[in-house]
Amino acid sequence: MREVAARMARPERVVGLHFFYHPVKNRLLEVIPWEGTSSTAAEAAERFAAILGKVALRCPDSPGFVVNRFFVPWLNEAVRLVEEGVADIPTVEATARDGLRLGMGPFELMNVTGVPIARHAAEGLAAELGPFYAPAPALVRQAEAGPWPLEGAGSPSGDVLDRLLAVVWVVGAELVAEGGATPLDVDLGARVGLRWRRGPFELWNRSAPEDRRRALAAFSRRYPEVPVPELLAAGGEVALPAVTAERRDGATVVWLARPDRSNALDGGVFEDLARCVAAAEGPLVLRGMGKNFAAGADIRFFLDAMEKRELGRIVAFTRRAQEVLAALEDHPHATVAAVDGFALGGGAELMLCCDVAVATPRARIGFPETGIGIYPGLGGCHRLVRRVGRGLARFLVGTGTVVGGEDAAAIGLVDACLPPEAHVPADLIAVEPAGERELPERWARIAELFAERSLE
Incomplete structure (x- = not known):
């Protein structure tokens, strides 16, 4: 640039x-x-x-930005494995699909996006960063010949997996060491942009220490001129926060940072949220990265706990989540939830803890828990009543109805409905709580229908 x-x-x-x-x-x-x-x-x-x-x-204004910085060497490494006779193409493909949980291996990916593009990208990196990034001779030849031949069957190989993992670990850690990206940036790039199930550093964290050492040793034998970055040399886990924070326009902007998982809420999210809320200075703006605010609790956690009959885990999770939400609600400065896309279940309950809620027209807010036989257990029932009154709270919880941003503003579920381009910290913290408002006729009739009269 x-x-x-x-x-x-x-x-x-x-x-x-x-x-x-x-x-x-x-x-x-x-x-x-x-x-x-x-x-x-x-x-x-x-x-x-x-x-x-x-x-x-x-991203940094450096060769490959973030994703191509590690992705192109990964493609190149696949070619080198075949070129060196370590494995054939079907074996590399099977290893990548099985070991990294990918839909397509590196050679099929190059065929889809264009083999010449992979060659050109590697040449661009090599011109700036050195010979390690240079395209393998076989890649140069295949760029002229056409798509890679994919015929044949292969089985996953541990040696191939070590090489494929080590190259993204080393290059990703090198980028982090340069200050151009965080480990989370690298993993988000892989998960969102490449649709990898797990990013390089999550794969590192999930690998056993002996597997990490073996893969790095194989890399160093093949590329003795490329040092292993300090981030990996220490051998420990790499921090990958699920929630991040930054200062903008005099406010602390807190991001739910699991966009590929719809910012689903789990124990790690609540721990990171607690840390960010405690450290926040001045007004706090809570946002979801990507197209959703938070699509509810991570159902996988609950299914796993129920399957193992470990209900105590669910009780502990709920108790801790309640503590974190109470800390957000009691934050000493103004708090604003900026809601785009889905805010469902626990995501909507998180929104309700803020002093002000602002939605976009494409927001979808609701409490669908009753559809699976449970109820909003993170404070949604009583906080929702404060927002919209008992009648509409009963309707929204009892029916699981999901409302758009404009309807949410009309009934007081949020304080304003603004287009996405207006969701900047300076504008968001200027929004005042809307207070009581006259309901549109349709919503007034629903509120009346669901009003509690048994004690009158």
Whole structure:
């Protein structure tokens, strides 16, 4: 971007946007400011991403940005494995699909996106970063010949998996060491942009220490000129927070950072949220990364606990979640929930803990718990009554009805309905609680129908 900016009359307005294949379907959008990009331009690019429903990943202005920095070497490593006779193409494909839980292996991916593109990307990285990134000779030849031949069957190989894992671990950690990205950025890029089930550092954390050491040793034998970054050399787990925080416009913006999982709430999310809330200075704006605020509790946790008859885990989870939500509700400064997309179940209950709630027109807010035989257990019942009154609270909880942003504002479930581009900290913290309002006729009739009269 700095090279583009050097030719512009107003370089401070230059910011890059990198879409991913297929751009209509892929939800990742890398936002690349250079060192002279104004904060106004960078934030405008991120608002544009929000309007498109994309996950905005702010990247360094360096070769490969974030995703291609580790993804292209991963493709190249697959080719080198075949070129060196370590494995054939079907074996590499089977290993990648099985070991990394991918729908397509590296060779099939190159055929879909274009083998010449992989070669060109590797050449671009090598020109800036050195010979380790240079395309394998077989990749150069295949770019001229056409798609890779994928015929034949293969079985997963441990040696191949070690090489495929080690290259993304080392390159990802190198990028982090340069200060251009965090481990979470790398993993989000893999999970959202490449649709990997788990990112490189989550795979590292899930690997046994002896497996990590073995893979790094194999990498160092093959590439003795490439040092293992300190982040990995220590051998411990890499921190991957599910909630992050940053300062903008005089406010602390807290992000639920699991966009590929609809920002579902689990124990890790609540622990990270507690940390961010406790450290927040000034007004706090709570947002969901990507196209959803929070689509409820992580059902996988509850299913696992029920299957193992470990109901105490659910009780402990609920108790801790209640503590964290109470801390958010009691935060000494103003708190604002900025809701886009789904805020369901626990996500809606999280929204209710804030002083002010602001939705977009495409927001979908509701309490669908009764549809699976449970009720809002994180304070939704009593906090909802404070927002919309007993009649509408009974209706929303009892029927599981999901309302859009405009209806939510009309009934007082949120305080305002604003377009996504208006969801910037300065505008959000200026919104005042709406207080009581006259209900539209349709909603007034529903409130009357569900009103409690048995004690009158």
